[in-house]
Amino acid sequence: MKRFGPTVALNGAGITIAEGETHALVGRNGAGKSTLVSILTGLQRPDEGEVLFSGEAAPALADRDAWRQRVACVYQKSTIIPALTVAENLFLNRQTANGLINWRTLRAKARDLLSTYEVDVDAEALAGDLNVEQRQLVEIARALSFGARFIILDEPTARLDGPAIERLFARMRALREQGVTMMYISHHLDEVYEICQSVTVFRDARRVMTRPVAELPHDELVAAMTGEATAAYEARTRGAANGTVVLSAESLSLAGRFQTVDLSVRAGEVVGLAGSGSSGKVGLAETLVGLHRPDSGTVTVNGTRVRPGDVPAALGAGLGFVPEDRNREGFVPLLSVGENGTLPIARKLGRYGVVSPARRRSKAVQLIKELDIKTEGPDQPVGDLSGGNAQKVVFARALVDNPAALVVINPTAGVDVKAKQALLGAVEDAVERGAGAVLVSDELDDLRICDRVLVMFHGRVVKDVPRGWTDHELVAVMEGIEE
Known part of the structure; x- marks a missing residue:
């Protein structure tokens, strides 16, 4: 108890x-x-x-x-601890018994430990690398x-x-x-x-x-x-996306991540990005929203060519973003559910730069209801929520200003069955309202809501796979077995 x-x-x-x-x-x-x-x-x-x-x-x-x-x-x-070496992390607070550190002995002990458990890592490497x-x-x-x-x-x-x-x-x-x-x-x-x-x-x-x-x-x-029988999430049936292009990239390259990528997403369309961890898919998605400045190429959001590497410009043009690491990039833990969820529209919730608490609370209550966020109320700190409900707050923030385009990275990582359904449903709801979406995921089940999946391999898009693929077909392309 x-x-x-x-x-x-x-x-x-x-x-x-x-x-x-x-x-x-x-x-x-x-x-x-x-x-x-x-x-x-x-x-x-x-x-x-x-x-x-x-x-x-x-x-x-x-x-x-x-x-x-x-x-x-x-x-x-x-x-x-990123700033310390692997050896220092392995024996943190155990470097010595008499006040002096014998660095040669410490590194030798670290190499022995790594060898014992077959961990192929350099003991002298920085942990942050x-x-x-x-x-x-x-x-x-x-x-x-x-x-x-x-x-x-x-x-x-x-x-x-x-x-x-x-x-x-x-x-x-x-x-x-x-x-x-x-x-x-x-x-x-x-x-x-x-x-x-x-x-x-x-x-x-x-x-x-x-x-x-x-x-x-x-x-x-x-x-x-x-507590109930739960079927697997089934993607909704949508017609062909014939809307305007709401998000595009032309000849986009970023050294060490991806090269010469062209991408086009229409209103009413979900485009998936799949591939291994080294494929470049996350780097591409983060570049679309301005987290990385590309070496070459352009990004256009809702008809506006945005300045490279400028997140506020991308969001201002109509982009909604759900980052890969919600704990570091998705929300401010000490701020409330209402404050986090309404951050992008704070300027619209009052006059002369002052947010109206009543208007913010009203909007937060609406978001909580729409995304079924399990919380004590709009004033509860997001850091107190479970992982799945914290992720729903991140989605609420991405969707609060009715974006023309969404970029969503690994949205269901670390959340339960019900939360996965709610989060994928939120993407489909936004698309049915006329947004276009880019969905990056390591989960094949997440990608089933996509109208097509762009498979990346070693920094390049190698195949555009339409809806209806099998796990075997998609994994084969992801692993470079076929193109």
């Missing part, structure tokens, strides 16, 4: 994980998963109940070393170096592409063979079936099910998570 004021975060919930297994913990945003993790890692004390490791009571909360020797968590938000996959593997190695044999992996694949996910799973299987126990938290249910032996479902702060994965049909798992 765990309460936060009047909110019951866990209500008699628990989990039992057998030694040496990979056990999934699934549930909708707000089901209590994060609270359980904070208790299992000694960051919170339960109001009732206890934590046992191999039958022994958990250490006192103040004894952080004892907790690290029993359990470690690799969070969705990286805890690696690592990609997402490498940072996660370094965090796993650091966790194991404390002696912990139980690791919690919180949405580890949210920002990985297909090949990187397969490499992570290979490492997880190797660790399991070495006797490491893992709790795997994910909204991607196909991953649960691929990598886990058992699954526990939380719903509304309670544990509702624990079953062997091999004995659990997919539909039953979804029903346990949602």
Whole structure:
């Protein structure tokens, strides 16, 4: 049991994980998963109940070393310090026992640790230069170096592409063979079936099910998570997009990312961008909105050629944007739901530069209703919301000024089944109102709402795939097997 004021975060919930297994913990945003993790890692004390490791009571909360020797968590938000080297991150606060650092010994210990767990990373490299996959593997190695044999992996694949996910799973299987126990938290249910032996479902702060994965049909798992039978999201049928071009790029190039890309999106059309992590798809999308200044080429939004690398100019021309990393770029955590959602139209909510609280609140209430944001109200800080509801606030901000074009990057990463449906539905609603959209996603199911998908490979668009593709066909192009 765990309460936060009047909110019951866990209500008699628990989990039992057998030694040496990979056990999934699934549930909708707000089901209590994060609270359980904070208790299992000694960051919170339960109001009732206890934590046992191999039958022994958990250490006192103040004894952080004892907790690290029993359990470690690799969070969705990286805890690696970019300005330090890999070796310094691996042995942070453990560099020495006598006040002096022997850098040669530290680097040697780091190389040994990385070699032991087959992490192909230079110990002397700056952590800030690592990609997402490498940072996660370094965090796993650091966790194991404390002696912990139980690791919690919180949405580890949210920002990985297909090949990187397969490499992570290979490492997880190797660790399991070495006797490491893992709790795997994910909204991607196909991953649960691929990598886990058992699954526990939380719903509304309670544990509702624990079953062997091999004995659990997919539909039953979804029903346990949602409390109802939930069909897969089905893209709506739309007619051919014959509207005006609302977003275009001509001969767009950015060194190291992509080259000579032409793109055209019409009103009423959803164009997908697919490819591996190195394909350039995210860089292209971010350049369309002005986050990167291209080396050459032009971007036109709703008939206006926008200044390269100028985000305000792109937004002012009628572009709505949902960034890849909602926590860093999508919202201001300490501002309220209403303030975040209405930021782009603040100038329209009052006179003489002063925002009318009543008008802002009225608009925020409308956004909350339209996107079904689970919140205490417009005044609640966005940082207090679950991941899925925080993402809905990011969508609300992107849509609040009725944009002519949308650019949406990995919109359903780290959100639950219901939230995915709501977010994809929001894109389709905007398109039906006459907007055009560019949807970048690592999730093939997200791309099913697209009228066509542009597949990128090594910085170039290699194929324009119309609606009706199969997973095999699209993945083959993404991996460069065919063009």
